[in-house]
Amino acid sequence: KSPSNIAVIGGGIGGASSAHYLRKLFGDDVSIDMYEPRKVGGRLATVKIGDEEFESGGSIIHAKNHYMVKFAEELGLKHRKTFPGHFALYNGQEFVFTESSWSLVTLAKLLWRYGWDCVWLNSLIGRTLTNFENIYTLQDAGNAYSSVEELLYAMGGAKFVNMTQTSTAQGLKEEGFSPRFINELAMAANRENYGQTVDVPFFVGAVSLAGAQPGLWSVEGGNKRVPEELVKAAKVNLIPGEVSKVTLKNSDDRPKFLLQYQLKDPNNNQILTEQKGYDIVIVATPLNEGMSNITFTNFPTPLPEIKGKFHRTVANFVRGKLNAEYFGISDPKAAPTGIMTINADVMFNSIGKHTPLNISKGYTPVGPESEDAVWKVFSQRPLADSEIAQLFTVVKDSQVVDWLAYPHYASPGHLETFVLYDGLYYVNGIEWAASAMEMSAIGGRNVALLSYNWWHGLDGKVDTGRTTKTEL
Numbered sequence: 001k002s003p004s005n006i007a008v009i010g011g012g013i014g015g016a017s018s019a020h021y022l023r024k025l026f027g028d029d030v031s032i033d034m035y036e037p038r039k040v041g042g043r044l045a046t047v048k049i050g051d052e053e054f055e056s057g058g059s060i061i062h063a064k065n066h067y068m069v070k071f072a073e074e075l076g077l078k079h080r081k082t083f084p085g086h087f088a089l090y091n092g093q094e095f096v097f098t099e100s101s102w103s104l105v106t107l108a109k110l111l112w113r114y115g116w117d118c119v120w121l122n123s124l125i126g127r128t129l130t131n132f133e134n135i136y137t138l139q140d141a142g143n144a145y146s147s148v149e150e151l152l153y154a155m156g157g158a159k160f161v162n163m164t165q166t167s168t169a170q171g172l173k174e175e176g177f178s179p180r181f182i183n184e185l186a187m188a189a190n191r192e193n194y195g196q197t198v199d200v201p202f203f204v205g206a207v208s209l210a211g212a213q214p215g216l217w218s219v220e221g222g223n224k225r226v227p228e229e230l231v232k233a234a235k236v237n238l239i240p241g242e243v244s245k246v247t248l249k250n251s252d253d254r255p256k257f258l259l260q261y262q263l264k265d266p267n268n269n270q271i272l273t274e275q276k277g278y279d280i281v282i283v284a285t286p287l288n289e290g291m292s293n294i295t296f297t298n299f300p301t302p303l304p305e306i307k308g309k310f311h312r313t314v315a316n317f318v319r320g321k322l323n324a325e326y327f328g329i330s331d332p333k334a335a336p337t338g339i340m341t342i343n344a345d346v347m348f349n350s351i352g353k354h355t356p357l358n359i360s361k362g363y364t365p366v367g368p369e370s371e372d373a374v375w376k377v378f379s380q381r382p383l384a385d386s387e388i389a390q391l392f393t394v395v396k397d398s399q400v401v402d403w404l405a406y407p408h409y410a411s412p413g414h415l416e417t418f419v420l421y422d423g424l425y426y427v428n429g430i431e432w433a434a435s436a437m438e439m440s441a442i443g444g445r446n447v448a449l450l451s452y453n454w455w456h457g458l459d460g461k462v463d464t465g466r467t468t469k470t471e472l
């Protein structure tokens with residue numbers, strides 16, 4: 001017998017992925033409700049500059065078995081068109097590396113500055129990805145993991161777990177990478193992707209370096225289209241309510257959990273408090289301090305503690321003219337379209353020239369010298385107008401997305417649970433291994449599998465990693 005209904009709290013990639021797989025596992029008879037479907041912040045947030053829409057972040061690598069790739073394919077979503085550009089590494093005073101528009105010249109420059117480390121990087125990312133991709137076969141076979149540690153162990157054995165316990169700097173050093181590579185290329189990738197440094201755990205650093213490889217893509221119309229279309233296809237009922245309380249009912253009761261939520265009465269805008277019971281509840285929104293207003297009541301023992309704080313990143317979108325002189329560039333037309341910093345004291349993390357989410361036919365991007373170029377400046381705090389005026393000689397328009405973007409990582413890292421209680425599961429623990437859309441998609445499928453295995457008593461399908469692993 002199937003559960004009669006399931007609640008998913010949170011409408012980002014993690015929530016949508018869990019809803020998609022819950023529908024596949026339990027079939028069409030179960031009713032799936034999603035709360036807070038439009039409260040998607042973070043990397044899916046979009047802003048309007050003039051008539052055009054831009055996105056805060058998030059990218060997808062070309063790997064055919066990855067869920068983000070499969071979702072986009074299955075949902076008929078197109079790759080957003082990309083345009084050539086070149087990046088440079090900035091130390092606060094000067095560029096220490098500038099990409100050329102000729103790939104052979106760039107390769108020669110990389111070899112000159114970083115030696116064979118660039119080649120070893122490809123090999124490190126390739127090997128790590130091969131292990132990472134074990135998860136797709138394991139999940140296809142119905143395996144689920146009760147904690148992020150068990151999931152990482154199943155993917156890559158003790159090596160993956162150890163990568164969460166050492167810093168990126170230390171891990172790369174042990175792999176033989178030079179201090180220059182670590183302090184420049186790896187640093188720039190972590191500043192760009194996580195607003196942090198090479199002190200983040202090595203697993204986070206490896207994901208970040210994978211995300212700095214060329215050829216990444218995003219979805220035409222915005223990556224937010226992936227969760228929007230997934231929940232539509234999974235016939236999920238969207239409830240625009242904010243959940244405030246999850247109460248465990250008496251042990252033999254069905255449904256097992258009572259959700260209390262607030263929503264606006266569309267007739268008079270008054271806030272109404274309502275309740276509904278569920279057999280299974282999936283939490284797909286961070287429960288960390290300051291991030292959640294949900295309380296859990298009537299549980300026989302306290303729920304697992306959710307530790308750690310989130311890192312603040314501010315995405316400052318500016319339509320205007322980059323101050324090439326500030327960066328010591330004499331010809332503004334030659335300015336890099338991506339500036340990545342390698343020094344945590346610089347007032348911004350990175351600056352990138354952006355194109356809109358919807359690219360009309362015949363669209364040609366303006367050059368970096370144009371007053372109409374749109375730039376995204378990531379910083380650790382809101383930038384003062386005087387700071388923006390240092391970076392841009394002309395500001396025609398600006399928008400700010402102030403964002404608790406991803407975990408604030410420390411090494412050794414801590415790994416969260418996916419199980420809050422039998423029947424009550426938590427997707428966002430996976431962000432503490434590394435935060436990325438693909439990671440949330442994996443976390444979402446894992447909690448769907450945990451729900452299914454628990455409901456049907458398939459204990460042999462949970463936490464099989466330590467016995468079926470191949471030691472590295």
Ligand SMILES: CC(C)=CCC/C(C)=C/CC/C(C)=C/CSC[C@H](N)C(=O)O
Pocket residue numbers: 043057058059060061125128129132193194206207208210211212216435436437438439
């Ligand atoms: C462990 C390795 C080497 C790869 C895992 C596969 C994976 C999760 C790839 C994602 C790569 C990526 C796009 C990283 C960028 S960091 C997060 C980014 N800012 C985002 O928001 O997606």
